[in-house]
Amino acid sequence: MLYTITNSFEGLTPGNYPASFVGVSKIETQKGEALRWAFTTDDGKTISGLTDAAKPTVKNKLGRWLCALAKAPLQAGTQVEPSDYIGKKYILIVSAHESGGRLDTFSMLG
Numbered sequence: 877m878l879y880t881i882t883n884s885f886e887g888l889t890p891g892n893y894p895a896s897f898v899g900v901s902k903i904e905t906q907k908g909e910a911l912r913w914a915f916t917t918d919d920g921k922t923i924s925g926l927t928d929a930a931k932p933t934v935k936n937k938l939g940r941w942l943c944a945l946a947k948a949p950l951q952a953g954t955q956v957e958p959s960d961y962i963g964k965k966y967i968l969i970v971s972a973h974e975s976g977g978r979l980d981t982f983s984m985l986g
Contacts, residue, residue, distance in 0.1 A: 888977030893968040925979030947984040
């Protein structure tokens with residue numbers, strides 16, 4: 877059976893992107909304070925994603941992304957200083973969502 881997608885989105889195409897970590901910054905959203913994680917691809921495109929600014933745990937996205945950033949095990953007691961990883965290379969996984977491509981996760985290269 878042939879399926880036709882009826883809606884489209886602009887912006888980031890789903891896929892895998894090698895990129896360098898730029899940093900994390902606090903921003904205000906409609907839902908409150910959040911953290912914006914920014915990466916830059918080799919061709920200069922910025923890819924970013926959001927996490928809550930809450931306390932990191934092994935069960936939330938902030939905890940998972942901190943451990944991914946540091947290539948550390950996801951376990952209580954792990955300490956990560958994001959600025960230590962600025963300039964490091966990662967592979968970003970971007971998936972399709974109704975509002976456009978969204979950064980789902982990333983992993984350090986090398």
